[in-house]
Amino acid sequence: MTTSDQEIYDLIGVGFGPSNLSLAVALDEAQTPIRAKFLEAQPHFAWHPGMMIPGADMQISFLKDLVGQRNPQSPYTFVSYLHHKGRLNRFINRKTFFPSRVEFNDYLSWVAAQFPVCDYDRKVVGIEAVDHHGAVDAVDVVTRAASGAETRYRARNLVIAPGGVAKFPAFCNDHADDPRVIHAKDYMTSVVSSLRPGERIAIIGAGQSAAEIFADLADRPEAPQLDLIMRGRTIKPSDDSPFVNEIFDPSQTDAFYALPEGARHAALDELAATNYSVVDEDLICTIYEMVYEQSVVAEKRLSIQSDTLVTQLETTGETLALTLSHAGEMRTERYDRIICATGYTRALDQQVLHGIAQYCLKTVPGRDYRLPMADGFAPSVYVQGYSEPTHGLSDTLLSVLAQRSEEIVATLAEAPVQAREIAAE
Numbered sequence: 001m002t003t004s005d006q007e008i009y010d011l012i013g014v015g016f017g018p019s020n021l022s023l024a025v026a027l028d029e030a031q032t033p034i035r036a037k038f039l040e041a042q043p044h045f046a047w048h049p050g051m052m053i054p055g056a057d058m059q060i061s062f063l064k065d066l067v068g069q070r071n072p073q074s075p076y077t078f079v080s081y082l083h084h085k086g087r088l089n090r091f092i093n094r095k096t097f098f099p100s101r102v103e104f105n106d107y108l109s110w111v112a113a114q115f116p117v118c119d120y121d122r123k124v125v126g127i128e129a130v131d132h133h134g135a136v137d138a139v140d141v142v143t144r145a146a147s148g149a150e151t152r153y154r155a156r157n158l159v160i161a162p163g164g165v166a167k168f169p170a171f172c173n174d175h176a177d178d179p180r181v182i183h184a185k186d187y188m189t190s191v192v193s194s195l196r197p198g199e200r201i202a203i204i205g206a207g208q209s210a211a212e213i214f215a216d217l218a219d220r221p222e223a224p225q226l227d228l229i230m231r232g233r234t235i236k237p238s239d240d241s242p243f244v245n246e247i248f249d250p251s252q253t254d255a256f257y258a259l260p261e262g263a264r265h266a267a268l269d270e271l272a273a274t275n276y277s278v279v280d281e282d283l284i285c286t287i288y289e290m291v292y293e294q295s296v297v298a299e300k301r302l303s304i305q306s307d308t309l310v311t312q313l314e315t316t317g318e319t320l321a322l323t324l325s326h327a328g329e330m331r332t333e334r335y336d337r338i339i340c341a342t343g344y345t346r347a348l349d350q351q352v353l354h355g356i357a358q359y360c361l362k363t364v365p366g367r368d369y370r371l372p373m374a375d376g377f378a379p380s381v382y383v384q385g386y387s388e389p390t391h392g393l394s395d396t397l398l399s400v401l402a403q404r405s406e407e408i409v410a411t412l413a414e415a416p417v418q419a420r421e422i423a424a425e
């Protein structure tokens with residue numbers, strides 16, 4: 001194992017997705033003396049590379065970029081990016097708030113390239129407390145490169161923002177190593193690159209990713225046979241109407257946080273249709289047209305199997321057999337591949353945090369995004385994207401990045417002192 005250098009960083013960030021990239025910009029614009037280093041598992045900046053589906057649009061206004069709601073005059077806004085790339089006027093002519101996902105990734109990559117504060121190909125595999133006679137004043141962050149080489153970094157504070165972990169349904173448990181059982185997050189890299197003519201593919205799920213994959217595959221020249229399988233009765237539209245959209249305003253975080261726990265649960269349930277198991281209405285219409293068109297020419301290549309539960313997955317020779325339950329009847333269907341568009345879990349990786357777990361009083365962060373740590377543990381441990389139950393639906397999205405970063409920067413200067421105060425509460 002090598003040690004990165006002799007430097008003790010004021011802050012180390014785990015992951016360099018939009019959350020920590022936004023924080024890197026906020027640190028720079030606040031002109032703080034904080035020396036930060038971010039550690040990213042991927043070999044270069046890439047935002048959801050496996051879901052860069054051609055034609056997929058953003059589900060958030062470009063005005064909710066990395067910085068704009070905090071500092072509209074920043075040189076790192078999406079508008080600045082467009083201007084720099086010479087596309088501002090043509091973007092305006094499109095008359096939309098929603099860039100393509102490909103363009104937004106290009107914007108994020110453009111900002112990331114201007115912040116050489118990230119070491120790539122550094123997957124964080126462990127965090128250890130640096131204990132001096134019972135008092136912890138720093139942490140060691142252990143990373144592993146694709147080559148297997150390990151590097152150790154030391155920091156006074158941490159900000160953990162590794163995003164979600166792909167969630168597979170239980171029927172996939174015994175098939176984790178089967179390359180034909182794929183999560184949506186790997187769609188472009190694992191499916192599109194090796195698609196064979198006429199393949200039979202099951203897509204499990206009823207959310208935006210499932211719908212995007214269905215529509216994309218349906219249009220491909222390989223003409224795969226597609227079953228979109230979902231538990232629910234139908235594909236439902238996401239609610240992005242103006243009053244509902246107000247729940248994503250950064251000003252709502254305080255109001256949500258102040259609610260009693262039961263009321264928070266109820267609010268999350270009530271507003272789940274803004275984000276979970278729902279699909280943009282224009283995509284629903286596209287899919288409806290596709291399925292309708294094939295009925296005109298009496299084809300049966302595309303099928304929506306709603307109200308259908310997958311109960312079992314078995315490997316039978318060359319094919320994958322799914323047992324499906326619909327209206328009280330069971331049947332078996334055979335597929336060449338199964339794509340699980342079944343979402344992501346957001347739980348802090350206890351294996352990575354193992355070395356500091358004994359100091360962590362709770363895995364639920366406070367309003368300031370810090371985990372409450374035991375007395376004697378000076379480093380502040382912030383989390384980004386892990387507070388939906390306490391901070392609201394915006395927390396896993398791009399909606400509050402700019403303000404959340406600003407809040408974290410504001411507390412960082414005094415972080416070690418305040419960490420002790422939390423423990424004492």
Ligand SMILES: Cc1cc2nc3c(=O)[nH]c(=O)nc-3n(C[C@H](O)[C@H](O)[C@H](O)COP(=O)(O)OP(=O)(O)OC[C@H]3O[C@@H](n4cnc5c(N)ncnc54)[C@H](O)[C@@H]3O)c2cc1C
Nearest residue numbers: 015017018019040041051058059123124162163385397398
């Ligand atoms: C396909 C897709 C489209 C989406 N579209 C939208 C949208 O239009 N609008 C919206 O508001 N939200 C959208 N989201 C939600 C999404 O969570 C946010 O857009 C955003 O990605 C959150 O940023 P993040 O930095 O917290 O997490 P991520 O973007 O997931 O970034 C986390 C980073 O951490 C790295 N990492 C993970 N583990 C480690 C480790 N152990 N060591 C080092 N690095 C690690 C990952 O490689 C990754 O680069 C979308 C999500 C998906 C999956």
